[in-house]
Amino acid sequence: AIIRALFNNKIQVGFEYYVKKGKDIITSLILPREYGVENMPVNGGSMKNTGYDLSVSFVPVRTKNFTWNVGINTSQNNNKITKVGVQNLTWKTAVSGSYTKSGYPVSAFWAFDCEGIDQETGYPIINLETHGEEDPSVDPTSYMVYAGKLDPDFTGGLSMSFRYKQFSLSTNFYLQLGGKKFLADAYQSTTLPSEYENLSSELNGRWRPGDTDARFPGLPDKNVVNFSLPDGKNSNEYEMYNKSNVRVVNASSLKCNSLSISYFLPEKFIKHLYCKGISMSASMSNPFRIVSKDFKGRDPEVATGQQPVMSSYSFNL
Secondary structure (H helix, E strand, O other), rough: OOEEOOOOOOEEEEEEEEEEEEEEEEEEEEEHHOOOOOEEEEEEEEEEEEEEEEEEEEEEEEOOOOOEEEEEEEEEEEEEEEOOOOOOHHHHHHHHHOOOOOOOOEEEEEEEEEEEEOOOOOOOOEEEEOOOOOOOOOHHHHHEEEEOOOOEEEEEEEEEEEEOOOOEEEEEEEEOOOOEEEOOOOOOOOOOOOOOOOOOOOHHHOOOOOOOOOOOOOOOOOOOOOHHHHHHOOOOOOHHHEEEEEHEEOOOOOEEEEEEEEEEEEHHHHHHHHHOEEEEEEEEEEEEEEOOOOOOOHHHHHHHOOOOOOEEEEEEE
16 A cells, blocks of 8 residues: 655545455355255355555645645456356356356356347347357356446546635546446336336337337237246246347446535625624535446436436525
Protein backbone atom coordinates (compact mmCIF):
# COMPACT_ATOMS: atom_id res chain seq x y z
CA ALA A 1 0.00 0.00 0.00
CA ILE A 2 1.24 3.49 -0.89
CA ILE A 3 -0.23 6.69 0.56
CA ARG A 4 1.24 10.07 -0.36
CA ALA A 5 0.33 13.70 0.28
CA LEU A 6 1.84 16.09 -2.26
CA PHE A 7 2.14 19.87 -2.65
CA ASN A 8 1.23 20.76 0.93
CA ASN A 9 -1.63 18.27 1.06
CA LYS A 10 -3.25 19.68 -2.09
CA ILE A 11 -3.03 16.21 -3.65
CA GLN A 12 -3.50 12.95 -1.74
CA VAL A 13 -2.92 9.60 -3.41
CA GLY A 14 -3.55 6.09 -2.10
CA PHE A 15 -2.65 2.96 -4.05
CA GLU A 16 -2.82 -0.69 -3.08
CA TYR A 17 -2.01 -3.77 -5.16
CA TYR A 18 -2.71 -7.30 -4.01
CA VAL A 19 -2.28 -10.93 -5.01
CA LYS A 20 -4.42 -13.40 -3.12
CA LYS A 21 -4.54 -17.16 -3.52
CA GLY A 22 -7.21 -19.29 -1.94
CA LYS A 23 -7.52 -23.02 -1.59
CA ASP A 24 -10.15 -25.38 -0.18
CA ILE A 25 -12.69 -22.72 -1.06
CA ILE A 26 -16.29 -23.62 -0.28
CA THR A 27 -18.35 -24.41 -3.37
CA SER A 28 -21.97 -25.50 -3.70
CA LEU A 29 -22.68 -29.08 -4.71
CA ILE A 30 -26.10 -29.80 -6.19
CA LEU A 31 -27.54 -33.04 -4.82
CA PRO A 32 -30.08 -35.54 -6.10
CA ARG A 33 -33.59 -34.98 -4.78
CA GLU A 34 -33.56 -38.13 -2.70
CA TYR A 35 -31.08 -36.45 -0.32
CA GLY A 36 -33.87 -34.13 0.84
CA VAL A 37 -31.90 -30.90 0.20
CA GLU A 38 -31.09 -29.19 -3.10
CA ASN A 39 -27.41 -28.49 -2.43
CA MET A 40 -24.71 -28.56 0.22
CA PRO A 41 -21.43 -26.64 0.76
CA VAL A 42 -18.19 -28.54 0.22
CA ASN A 43 -14.50 -27.66 0.25
CA GLY A 44 -12.84 -28.22 -3.08
CA GLY A 45 -11.94 -25.05 -4.95
CA SER A 46 -8.84 -22.95 -5.60
CA MET A 47 -8.74 -19.41 -6.95
CA LYS A 48 -6.24 -16.63 -7.64
CA ASN A 49 -7.15 -12.95 -7.25
CA THR A 50 -5.11 -9.97 -8.40
CA GLY A 51 -6.17 -6.36 -8.32
CA TYR A 52 -5.63 -2.82 -7.16
CA ASP A 53 -7.36 0.04 -5.37
CA LEU A 54 -6.57 3.65 -6.25
CA SER A 55 -7.88 6.84 -4.66
CA VAL A 56 -6.91 10.42 -5.52
CA SER A 57 -8.22 13.66 -4.07
CA PHE A 58 -7.05 17.13 -5.05
CA VAL A 59 -8.06 20.77 -5.26
CA PRO A 60 -7.56 22.08 -8.83
CA VAL A 61 -8.68 25.62 -7.97
CA ARG A 62 -8.76 27.46 -4.66
CA THR A 63 -9.31 31.21 -4.43
CA LYS A 64 -11.01 33.54 -1.97
CA ASN A 65 -14.41 33.15 -3.64
CA PHE A 66 -14.11 29.88 -5.55
CA THR A 67 -13.03 26.34 -4.64
CA TRP A 68 -13.13 23.16 -6.69
CA ASN A 69 -12.56 19.79 -5.00
CA VAL A 70 -12.23 16.49 -6.86
CA GLY A 71 -12.13 12.93 -5.53
CA ILE A 72 -11.51 9.87 -7.68
CA ASN A 73 -11.45 6.23 -6.65
CA THR A 74 -11.22 3.08 -8.69
CA SER A 75 -10.54 -0.59 -8.21
CA GLN A 76 -10.13 -3.64 -10.34
CA ASN A 77 -10.18 -7.31 -9.45
CA ASN A 78 -9.18 -10.13 -11.76
CA ASN A 79 -9.90 -13.65 -10.61
CA LYS A 80 -9.31 -17.01 -12.14
CA ILE A 81 -10.44 -20.41 -10.92
CA THR A 82 -7.51 -22.82 -10.87
CA LYS A 83 -9.23 -25.84 -9.34
CA VAL A 84 -12.80 -26.91 -8.79
CA GLY A 85 -14.45 -29.63 -6.79
CA VAL A 86 -17.09 -32.11 -7.82
CA GLN A 87 -20.15 -30.43 -9.31
CA ASN A 88 -23.50 -31.75 -10.44
CA LEU A 89 -24.15 -29.40 -13.34
CA THR A 90 -27.24 -28.32 -15.26
CA TRP A 91 -27.73 -25.64 -17.89
CA LYS A 92 -29.41 -23.50 -15.22
CA THR A 93 -26.13 -23.56 -13.27
CA ALA A 94 -24.27 -22.37 -16.37
CA VAL A 95 -26.59 -19.42 -17.12
CA SER A 96 -26.68 -18.24 -13.50
CA GLY A 97 -22.94 -17.59 -13.21
CA SER A 98 -22.55 -20.17 -10.42
CA TYR A 99 -20.63 -22.71 -12.51
CA THR A 100 -17.04 -22.65 -11.24
CA LYS A 101 -15.09 -23.81 -14.29
CA SER A 102 -11.31 -24.02 -14.27
CA GLY A 103 -9.63 -21.30 -16.34
CA TYR A 104 -12.63 -18.97 -16.24
CA PRO A 105 -13.55 -16.03 -13.95
CA VAL A 106 -15.67 -16.69 -10.87
CA SER A 107 -18.76 -14.99 -12.36
CA ALA A 108 -18.44 -16.58 -15.81
CA PHE A 109 -21.73 -17.61 -17.40
CA TRP A 110 -22.88 -19.36 -20.55
CA ALA A 111 -25.85 -18.93 -22.90
CA PHE A 112 -27.68 -20.93 -25.51
CA ASP A 113 -26.76 -20.19 -29.12
CA CYS A 114 -29.78 -18.66 -30.88
CA GLU A 115 -29.44 -18.59 -34.66
CA GLY A 116 -32.58 -16.58 -35.36
CA ILE A 117 -36.33 -17.06 -35.71
CA ASP A 118 -38.05 -19.76 -37.75
CA GLN A 119 -40.14 -17.65 -40.12
CA GLU A 120 -42.58 -20.53 -40.63
CA THR A 121 -43.50 -21.11 -36.99
CA GLY A 122 -42.13 -18.08 -35.14
CA TYR A 123 -40.16 -20.34 -32.81
CA PRO A 124 -36.56 -19.47 -31.84
CA ILE A 125 -33.88 -21.56 -33.55
CA ILE A 126 -31.44 -22.91 -30.94
CA ASN A 127 -28.17 -24.52 -31.97
CA LEU A 128 -27.40 -27.43 -29.62
CA GLU A 129 -24.42 -28.79 -31.53
CA THR A 130 -21.71 -29.92 -29.12
CA HIS A 131 -18.16 -28.54 -29.30
CA GLY A 132 -14.88 -28.78 -27.45
CA GLU A 133 -13.68 -31.68 -25.35
CA GLU A 134 -16.33 -31.50 -22.63
CA ASP A 135 -18.67 -34.44 -22.21
CA PRO A 136 -22.22 -33.17 -22.91
CA SER A 137 -23.66 -35.73 -20.51
CA VAL A 138 -21.99 -34.00 -17.55
CA ASP A 139 -21.04 -30.50 -18.80
CA PRO A 140 -23.80 -28.33 -20.31
CA THR A 141 -21.28 -25.78 -21.62
CA SER A 142 -20.39 -28.31 -24.34
CA TYR A 143 -23.55 -27.29 -26.21
CA MET A 144 -23.66 -23.64 -25.04
CA VAL A 145 -21.56 -20.55 -25.80
CA TYR A 146 -19.47 -18.53 -23.33
CA ALA A 147 -21.29 -15.22 -22.75
CA GLY A 148 -18.78 -13.39 -20.53
CA LYS A 149 -18.71 -12.59 -16.84
CA LEU A 150 -21.20 -10.87 -14.60
CA ASP A 151 -18.58 -8.81 -12.74
CA PRO A 152 -17.36 -5.58 -14.42
CA ASP A 153 -13.79 -5.15 -15.65
CA PHE A 154 -13.46 -1.68 -14.14
CA THR A 155 -15.34 0.36 -11.55
CA GLY A 156 -14.73 3.89 -10.40
CA GLY A 157 -16.25 6.75 -8.50
CA LEU A 158 -16.00 10.49 -9.12
CA SER A 159 -17.09 13.14 -6.65
CA MET A 160 -16.80 16.88 -7.22
CA SER A 161 -17.77 19.91 -5.20
CA PHE A 162 -17.78 23.55 -6.23
CA ARG A 163 -18.10 26.62 -4.02
CA TYR A 164 -18.63 30.15 -5.27
CA LYS A 165 -19.13 32.65 -2.45
CA GLN A 166 -22.31 31.47 -0.67
CA PHE A 167 -23.26 28.91 -3.34
CA SER A 168 -22.05 25.32 -3.38
CA LEU A 169 -22.68 22.40 -5.74
CA SER A 170 -21.72 18.75 -5.21
CA THR A 171 -22.03 15.68 -7.42
CA ASN A 172 -21.22 12.00 -7.19
CA PHE A 173 -20.88 9.56 -10.10
CA TYR A 174 -20.28 5.82 -10.44
CA LEU A 175 -18.70 4.28 -13.54
CA GLN A 176 -18.85 0.60 -14.49
CA LEU A 177 -17.08 -0.75 -17.56
CA GLY A 178 -17.44 -4.30 -18.80
CA GLY A 179 -19.54 -7.12 -17.48
CA LYS A 180 -22.57 -8.71 -19.11
CA LYS A 181 -26.08 -9.60 -17.99
CA PHE A 182 -29.27 -11.19 -19.31
CA LEU A 183 -32.30 -9.13 -20.21
CA ALA A 184 -35.52 -10.09 -18.45
CA ASP A 185 -37.23 -13.19 -19.81
CA ALA A 186 -39.00 -12.44 -23.07
CA TYR A 187 -41.76 -14.92 -22.24
CA GLN A 188 -42.33 -16.09 -18.69
CA SER A 189 -44.10 -19.26 -19.79
CA THR A 190 -44.90 -21.30 -22.86
CA THR A 191 -48.59 -20.50 -22.67
CA LEU A 192 -50.31 -17.35 -23.81
CA PRO A 193 -49.45 -14.38 -21.54
CA SER A 194 -51.90 -13.63 -18.76
CA GLU A 195 -53.05 -10.28 -17.44
CA TYR A 196 -50.68 -10.71 -14.49
CA GLU A 197 -47.50 -10.63 -16.59
CA ASN A 198 -45.68 -7.36 -17.19
CA LEU A 199 -44.46 -7.91 -20.73
CA SER A 200 -41.78 -5.95 -22.55
CA SER A 201 -42.57 -3.59 -25.41
CA GLU A 202 -40.26 -5.82 -27.45
CA LEU A 203 -43.33 -7.97 -28.12
CA ASN A 204 -44.64 -5.26 -30.43
CA GLY A 205 -42.10 -6.54 -32.94
CA ARG A 206 -42.88 -10.23 -32.46
CA TRP A 207 -43.29 -12.70 -35.31
CA ARG A 208 -46.75 -12.97 -36.86
CA PRO A 209 -48.01 -15.37 -39.53
CA GLY A 210 -46.78 -14.19 -42.90
CA ASP A 211 -43.65 -12.45 -41.58
CA THR A 212 -40.40 -13.22 -43.37
CA ASP A 213 -37.85 -11.14 -41.45
CA ALA A 214 -39.03 -11.12 -37.82
CA ARG A 215 -36.27 -10.84 -35.22
CA PHE A 216 -38.38 -11.55 -32.12
CA PRO A 217 -40.18 -14.89 -31.58
CA GLY A 218 -43.93 -15.13 -31.90
CA LEU A 219 -46.32 -16.04 -29.10
CA PRO A 220 -45.96 -19.60 -27.81
CA ASP A 221 -48.73 -22.03 -28.63
CA LYS A 222 -49.88 -25.55 -27.80
CA ASN A 223 -47.26 -27.04 -30.10
CA VAL A 224 -44.39 -25.94 -27.84
CA VAL A 225 -43.12 -29.05 -26.07
CA ASN A 226 -40.17 -29.94 -23.86
CA PHE A 227 -37.49 -32.12 -25.38
CA SER A 228 -34.31 -33.75 -24.15
CA LEU A 229 -31.02 -31.83 -24.26
CA PRO A 230 -27.65 -33.52 -24.93
CA ASP A 231 -27.14 -34.03 -21.19
CA GLY A 232 -30.56 -35.61 -20.69
CA LYS A 233 -32.15 -32.51 -19.09
CA ASN A 234 -35.40 -31.10 -20.52
CA SER A 235 -36.19 -27.67 -21.94
CA ASN A 236 -37.98 -25.95 -24.84
CA GLU A 237 -37.19 -23.28 -27.41
CA TYR A 238 -38.70 -20.40 -25.46
CA GLU A 239 -37.01 -21.25 -22.18
CA MET A 240 -33.67 -21.50 -23.98
CA TYR A 241 -34.31 -18.29 -25.90
CA ASN A 242 -34.70 -16.41 -22.60
CA LYS A 243 -31.15 -17.49 -21.70
CA SER A 244 -29.61 -17.24 -25.17
CA ASN A 245 -26.79 -15.08 -26.49
CA VAL A 246 -29.24 -12.67 -28.16
CA ARG A 247 -30.53 -11.75 -24.68
CA VAL A 248 -27.06 -10.88 -23.32
CA VAL A 249 -26.31 -7.16 -23.06
CA ASN A 250 -23.37 -4.98 -22.09
CA ALA A 251 -23.67 -3.86 -18.45
CA SER A 252 -21.39 -0.80 -18.78
CA SER A 253 -22.93 2.36 -17.32
CA LEU A 254 -22.28 5.81 -15.90
CA LYS A 255 -24.63 6.63 -13.05
CA CYS A 256 -25.13 9.93 -11.27
CA ASN A 257 -25.76 8.94 -7.66
CA SER A 258 -26.51 12.39 -6.30
CA LEU A 259 -26.65 16.05 -7.20
CA SER A 260 -27.13 18.84 -4.67
CA ILE A 261 -26.95 22.62 -4.52
CA SER A 262 -27.00 24.85 -1.44
CA TYR A 263 -26.93 28.53 -0.56
CA PHE A 264 -25.73 30.07 2.71
CA LEU A 265 -27.30 33.39 3.53
CA PRO A 266 -24.78 36.22 4.06
CA GLU A 267 -23.63 36.75 7.61
CA LYS A 268 -24.58 40.43 7.61
CA PHE A 269 -28.18 39.42 6.93
CA ILE A 270 -28.65 36.57 9.38
CA LYS A 271 -27.20 38.40 12.36
CA HIS A 272 -30.35 40.54 12.43
CA LEU A 273 -32.34 37.33 12.81
CA TYR A 274 -30.28 36.25 15.83
CA CYS A 275 -29.04 33.15 13.99
CA LYS A 276 -25.58 31.73 13.59
CA GLY A 277 -26.29 30.42 10.10
CA ILE A 278 -29.12 29.86 7.64
CA SER A 279 -28.83 27.69 4.55
CA MET A 280 -31.13 26.41 1.83
CA SER A 281 -30.42 23.31 -0.22
CA ALA A 282 -32.00 21.08 -2.85
CA SER A 283 -30.83 17.58 -3.71
CA MET A 284 -31.61 14.70 -6.05
CA SER A 285 -30.64 11.05 -5.78
CA ASN A 286 -30.29 8.87 -8.87
CA PRO A 287 -31.20 11.70 -11.27
CA PHE A 288 -29.91 9.96 -14.42
CA ARG A 289 -27.84 7.11 -15.84
CA ILE A 290 -26.07 6.60 -19.16
CA VAL A 291 -26.21 2.95 -20.25
CA SER A 292 -25.34 0.76 -23.21
CA LYS A 293 -27.46 1.07 -26.36
CA ASP A 294 -28.18 -2.66 -25.94
CA PHE A 295 -30.97 -1.67 -23.52
CA LYS A 296 -32.75 0.17 -26.37
CA GLY A 297 -33.64 3.15 -24.20
CA ARG A 298 -35.22 1.13 -21.41
CA ASP A 299 -34.41 1.45 -17.73
CA PRO A 300 -31.61 -1.10 -17.16
CA GLU A 301 -33.13 -2.38 -13.93
CA VAL A 302 -36.53 -3.00 -15.52
CA ALA A 303 -34.91 -4.44 -18.65
CA THR A 304 -33.20 -7.11 -16.56
CA GLY A 305 -36.34 -7.97 -14.60
CA GLN A 306 -35.65 -5.98 -11.43
CA GLN A 307 -37.43 -3.10 -9.74
CA PRO A 308 -36.30 0.31 -11.05
CA VAL A 309 -33.98 2.42 -8.93
CA MET A 310 -36.16 5.26 -7.69
CA SER A 311 -35.14 8.91 -7.82
CA SER A 312 -35.81 11.14 -4.83
CA TYR A 313 -35.90 14.91 -4.46
CA SER A 314 -35.64 16.98 -1.31
CA PHE A 315 -35.51 20.60 -0.20
CA ASN A 316 -34.03 21.70 3.11
CA LEU A 317 -34.04 24.94 5.06
